[in-house]
Amino acid sequence: MADYRKMWEDLGMDLETHDVLCEVLPQAFSDVYLSQKNRPEGMAFYDFVVSEIHGVRPAELIEHQKKGGKVFGTFCIYVPDEVVFAAGGISTGLCGGSQFWVPGGEKALPQTTCALIKASVGARLDATCPFFKIADMYIGETTCDGKKKAWEVLSKEVPMHVMDMPQMKRPKDFTKWEEEIKTLIEVVEKETGNKVTPEKLAEQIKVFNNKRKALKRVFEARKHDPVPISGKDALLMIQIAFYDDPVRAAEMANKLADELEQRIKDGVAVFPKGTKRIMITGTPMAIPNWKLHHIIETSGAVVVAEEACTGTRFFENLVDESQTTIDGQVKALAERYMKNNCACFTPNEGRIEDILRYVKEYNVDGVIDVNLKFCTLYDIEGRDVEAALKKEGIPVLGLETDYTDTDAEQLRTRIGAFLEMID
Ligand code: SF4
Numbered sequence: 517m518a519d520y521r522k523m524w525e526d527l528g529m530d531l532e533t534h535d536v537l538c539e540v541l542p543q544a545f546s547d548v549y550l551s552q553k554n555r556p557e558g559m560a561f562y563d564f565v566v567s568e569i570h571g572v573r574p575a576e577l578i579e580h581q582k583k584g585g586k587v588f589g590t591f592c593i594y595v596p597d598e599v600v601f602a603a604g605g606i607s608t609g610l611c612g613g614s615q616f617w618v619p620g621g622e623k624a625l626p627q628t629t630c631a632l633i634k635a636s637v638g639a640r641l642d643a644t645c646p647f648f649k650i651a652d653m654y655i656g657e658t659t660c661d662g663k664k665k666a667w668e669v670l671s672k673e674v675p676m677h678v679m680d681m682p683q684m685k686r687p688k689d690f691t692k693w694e695e696e697i698k699t700l701i702e703v704v705e706k707e708t709g710n711k712v713t714p715e716k717l718a719e720q721i722k723v724f725n726n727k728r729k730a731l732k733r734v735f736e737a738r739k740h741d742p743v744p745i746s747g748k749d750a751l752l753m754i755q756i757a758f759y760d761d762p763v764r765a766a767e768m769a770n771k772l773a774d775e776l777e778q779r780i781k782d783g784v785a786v787f788p789k790g791t792k793r794i795m796i797t798g799t800p801m802a803i804p805n806w807k808l809h810h811i812i813e814t815s816g817a818v819v820v821a822e823e824a825c826t827g828t829r830f831f832e833n834l835v836d837e838s839q840t841t842i843d844g845q846v847k848a849l850a851e852r853y854m855k856n857n858c859a860c861f862t863p864n865e866g867r868i869e870d871i872l873r874y875v876k877e878y879n880v881d882g883v884i885d886v887n888l889k890f891c892t893l894y895d896i897e898g899r900d901v902e903a904a905l906k907k908e909g910i911p912v913l914g915l916e917t918d919y920t921d922t923d924a925e926q927l928r929t930r931i932g933a934f935l936e937m938i939d
């Protein structure tokens with residue numbers, strides 16, 4: 517990795533503790549990723565990004581700030597990035613996916629909070645992640661209770677705007693979400709000093725639709741048997757797309773999709789035809805959380821889809837590009853984002869419909885419903901998800917885990933037994 521120490525020092529990071537993270541990540545990445553055989557060449561870009569994870573993109577964000585630009589940190593796929601970019605800002609996903617940050621979060625939050633929230637808070641409080649330090653403002657949302665309270669902790673550290681998410685999907689909830697998007701426009705306009713015009717918003721709606729289309733192309737290739745890409749690699753692409761420049765994210769995903777389509781034509785695969793095909797559903801897997809994919813793919817199966825925010829929910833459904841006024845565009849944005857089926861909504865039947873549809877589309881042999889420990893929303897909803905799958909005769913395994921490795925062997929045993937049970 518290039519030398520970014522001066523940049524980290526200037527950001528006020530705790531370099532000594534950060535060094536520990538910098539030491540362990542390359543080995544973990546090598547064990548999980550570089551050990552895979554016959555990976556697509558297009559993954560070289562993503563490997564490079566991980567090798568420079570706290571350097572290359574943070575340096576770009578700082579460059580943007582030097583030119584007077586603003587950076588906004590986000591934590592949820594409901595936050596419409598289009599608005600931030602239309603104001604000349606940059607948004608970057610901040611969700612923490614490493615156990616490394618969890619103890620820091622536990623200093624401010626109950627231990628019984630999900631690891632994603634604890635890691636996100638810990639990364640900021642411990643000053644061990646440049647992205648959390650760079651952001652001029654965080655944009656939170658009122659999705660789950662843990663996040664709502666975490667925003668109060670983080671707002672003592674950094675300017676915070678919280679979007680009030682509807683919890684239902686009635687017509688008046690769509691109107692409310694439109695109002696929230698309009699408020700976000702005002703907030704980013706004030707912070708950046710730039711006006712969100714219909715022209716700029718139209719441009720960004722196209723940019724983000726293009727990114728969604730590109731990510732979807734990679735997922736389309738995963739429908740093929742044998743699969744031309746591992747689930748681990750597809751997950752890495754999605755995780756990086758959360759915080760990378762959206763134009764580059766689309767370009768790299770399209771390049772990867774070109775290669776995968778060619779691999780399908782040439783009969784090149786990463787797992788033999790007939791390998792058991794698993795879909796994961798449940799809570800998000802923020803970078804560098806690769807635990808479950810790694811266990812599944814070193815147990816003789818392959819992950820072919822993720823019905824999660826780090827999966828289909830991130831790119832399914834496009835924003836209507838035909839609107840030419842801010843009101844029309846905001847409505848179109850609200851409609852697209854409200855199509856996401858997060859367990860924070862009640863009822864949330866659309867998610868079960870999605871899962872059953874994807875099982876067919878991705879030719880899935882079994883579903884693993886994973887819950888991040890202490891996430892009550894997905895834990896409760898998991899019961900209905902599993903019942904719906906069983907009713908359709910689809911093998912399903914419910915698992916609960918966190919960011920530690922202490923349950924890895926136990927998970928391996930349970931996953932192994934599940935795979936044996938699938939015909
Ligand atoms: S699971 Fe729900 S709260 Fe979490 S990122 Fe996805 S939409 Fe947002």
Ligand code: SF4
Pocket residue numbers: 630631632633659660661662663799800888890891892893894
């Ligand atoms: S995993 Fe669950 S508890 Fe954690 S942030 Fe997402 S919705 Fe909230």
